Amino acid sequence: MSGTVHGVGGEDRTDYTREESKAIRRRSLRLLGSLIAPLKARVAVVAIVVVAQTALRVLGPALLGLGLNEALPAVRDGGDWTLAWVVGVTYVVTAVLGAALLMWYDVLVARVTQDILLELRTRMFRHTQRLSMEFHETYTSGRIISRQTSDLETIRELLGGGLTDLINGVLYGVFTLVALTIWDWQSSVIILLAGIPLALLMRWFYKRSQEAYRFSRVASARLIVKFVETMTGIRAGKAFRAEPRNEVEFGQLASDYRDANMRSIRIFGTFEPGLMAISAFAIGTVVLWGGVRITWGEFTVGALLTVVLYTRNFFLPLQGVAMFLNSFQAAAAALEKVSGVLEVEPTVPDPTHPTPLPDARGHVVLDEVTFGYGAGRTILPEFTLDIPAGQTVALVGTTGAGKSTLAKLVSRFYDPTEGRVMLDGVDLRELDARDLRRAIVMVTQEAYLFSGTVADNIALGRPDASLDEIVAAAEAVGADGFIRSLPDGYHTDVNKRGGRVSAGQRQLISFARAFLANPAVLILDEATASLDIPSERAIQEALQTLLADRTAIIIAHRLSTVAIADRVLVMEHGRIIEDGAPETLIAGTGKFAQLHAAWRESLV
Structure with a gap:
């Protein structure tokens, strides 16, 4: 077999x-x-x-x-x-x-x-x-x-x-x-x-x-x-x-x-x-x-x-x-x-002789990447992208455009069929696994919470973090208030995959978890989808401060989230059809301008 x-x-x-x-x-x-x-x-x-x-x-x-x-x-x-x-x-x-x-x-x-x-x-x-x-x-x-x-x-x-x-x-x-x-x-x-x-x-x-x-x-x-x-x-x-x-x-x-x-x-x-x-x-x-x-x-x-x-x-x-x-x-x-x-052997194996990268800056490059799931159609054909360190990039586009696939490749959940994905000039396939997980963190819409306390879940990426550091991370994303209102505060058992907290609160905890890990590259894949408008605004305010010195890739259908980005990439069929600052694209007549106009009409 x-x-x-x-x-x-x-x-x-x-x-x-x-x-x-x-x-x-x-x-x-x-x-x-x-x-x-x-x-x-x-x-x-x-x-x-x-x-x-x-x-x-x-x-x-x-x-x-x-x-x-x-x-x-x-x-x-x-x-x-x-x-x-x-x-x-x-x-x-x-x-x-x-x-x-x-x-x-x-x-x-x-x-x-x-x-x-x-x-x-x-x-x-x-x-x-x-x-x-x-x-x-x-x-x-x-x-x-x-x-x-x-x-x-x-x-x-x-x-x-x-x-x-x-x-x-x-x-x-x-x-x-x-x-x-x-x-x-x-x-x-x-x-x-x-x-x-x-x-x-x-x-x-x-x-x-x-x-x-x-x-x-x-x-x-x-x-x-x-x-x-x-x-x-x-x-x-x-x-x-x-x-x-x-x-x-x-x-x-x-x-x-x-x-x-x-x-x-x-x-x-x-x-x-x-x-x-x-x-x-x-x-x-x-x-x-x-x-x-x-x-x-x-x-x-x-x-x-x-x-x-x-x-x-x-x-x-x-x-x-x-x-x-x-x-x-x-x-x-x-x-x-x-x-x-x-x-079964991992399809994303650890390198035999890993290249250490203890202090990643966050420069991400996809060099002529081709990728598809199994024997099906190609999702990203010869895709090239350069994201300078510290830049916040928003990916928008219709469902199936390849946004989440791109995020999975940058997180090295998958390896490209052809081409390279690099962090600070090092191919992710050659990077030490511990350095990779410390440098790149993804927050998804699922916001999975494990059995244990709220503090344990926030400290998932940094189990040695002190309670003060955990509280500081929660405060930064606006989660401290509701956590302190729980029966035992930060020591409350979340119970059954987070059954004691709402979907939006789980998402805030996952944000705090990611921020405490302090990665060089932070990927948000529809991570604000479970938040209500007030919570999303609070997150946006926190993101503007917390993403100032790190590379960020934001995938969102809510165009309000895109406003904090330095750069917007509009994707379609695995290709970038528009690339520019949010205000520049909004002022134009392209796909993003149409999406933005439709979104504003939906708010009226």
């Missing part, structure tokens, strides 16, 4: 080719290997403990057979209890030691499992944060949540329980078969013959369940996506009375998930009776053949008891192996999804 965003976008597929399936398995195994590698020593201890406890468990039937064949006759015929005591004490000791080792094994496995999950969970979070905006704009938040929750939980169930069933089952089966062969090779031949239909059944179950669980993981992810999107957009849903439609769509997805699970259950429901039938046939054959040989005087009751117990014990853990295959298919499908995300 390709490590691109588009490859990950196809992770909800289930119709993989054989080559794709092999590549996905290799990818998943690489991930699992990288997680286990640092824990090799502990894994080795786990292996030693499980071998020891399995060997002790296998001794049980042999000791019972020895007691029945040798110890009881010795007591009956001569009153000699020595062998009986030896057998009894040995049986108790092996049982106690086996139980103690099993307990130790469970603890060791739990520790290894939790360490693996800790590394995988943090690796997922770290990696998804590092991925470029292209990934996050195509890979929905619901799917990311599914990777971090249900998929990792499924992997935990495999490592914590299913893997234990597999190891115990396989080792116990092998040790039991060896012991049975030593005790009575003829009975072991019966087991080996029963292994033929058993292997065919296992193979059938593995193939069918693999496909079924892949469908199940996809259905689960789609269900989570729908739930997250519905709850996230609950206001829009209620505003447009979308509840009935959402219920129908969610009900269909829930039904698909149920059907996918029922498909898996039906497969397991066929496998388990088949396993029981093969086991019953093998045990019956062993009992029948052993009974025949007892009548011939070639076998003893104690030997028959031992081989029957070994035969039963051979098949008994296969139920656990089946449960492992059951959970393994679910975990393998989950691991495919997780490894697919971790294989």
Whole structure:
């Protein structure tokens, strides 16, 4: 699979080719290997403990057979209890030691499992944060949540329980078969013959369940996506009375998930009776053949008891192996999804040898930049622009003209397909990431607030800022008044993405956040759209002071915001059609003059 965003976008597929399936398995195994590698020593201890406890468990039937064949006759015929005591004490000791080792094994496995999950969970979070905006704009938040929750939980169930069933089952089966062969090779031949239909059944179950669980993981992810999107957009849903439609769509997805699970259950429901039938046939054959040989005087009751117990014990853990295959298919499908995300490489990578720029001045240049999203149409064709340090530039134009795209390129959310975007003569692709984020800050219309206090949100870009600095930034943008009116002032928890403050107040907090960061270049992308007229005027007054010594790019449909700009660029179809001071363009007869006239008429 390709490590691109588009490859990950196809992770909800289930119709993989054989080559794709092999590549996905290799990818998943690489991930699992990288997680286990640092824990090799502990894994080795786990292996030693499980071998020891399995060997002790296998001794049980042999000791019972020895007691029945040798110890009881010795007591009956001569009153000699020595062998009986030896057998009894040995049986108790092996049982106690086996139980103690099993307990130790469970603890060791739990520790290894939790360490693996800790590394995988943090690796997922770290990696998804590092991925470029292209990934996050195509890979929905619901799917990311599914990777971090249900998929990792499924992997935990495999490592914590299913893997234990597999190891115990396989080792116990092998040790039991060896012991049975030593005790009575003829009975072991019966087991080996029963292994033929058993292997065919296992193979059938593995193939069918693999496909079924892949469908199940996809259905689960789609269900989570729908739930997250519905709850996230609950206001829009209620505003447009979308509840009935959402219920129908969610009900269909829930039904698909149920059907996918029922498909898996039906497969397991066929496998388990088949396993029981093969086991019953093998045990019956062993009992029948052993009974025949007892009548011939070639076998003893104690030997028959031992081989029957070994035969039963051979098949008994296969139920656990089946449960492992059951959970393994679910975990393998989950691991495919997780490894697919971790294989994605950022489309905006950090430079190998970054150029430091600790004190940016804010000179921005776009040099013959060409850019388009994916394989679609080109948004900016051979675009060139020079913004001197300290200049405030306003971008205006119709929707789709390329204004926000230009802002994303200057923020380096995307890299141009051709050409260069430079800050103080340094290509953004060569700039140290920390210097870039410190030098260029974008404020969007969304004004996202994180859980925490108002002060925490203002200090997002400068977590080491003092409360006095935070208050000064809020005062500069006119946010101090409403913040102090909140229940706990600057220490008020904003609660649920800023649910305790209005849209305009969230925007003011985001302004304070940007001003506290003190960037060399400040980009405002429709950042005043949520403000009422009085608040917007207050912001404009603050902007005139705060933008005096920094470069600013302002994207706004409200032409009142444009008045504070030194320069206005009118864009259309990714090109600049007008460039000049606001008063010069207003006095002319071009596009901006028309827009300004229409805006003034709308105010009357």
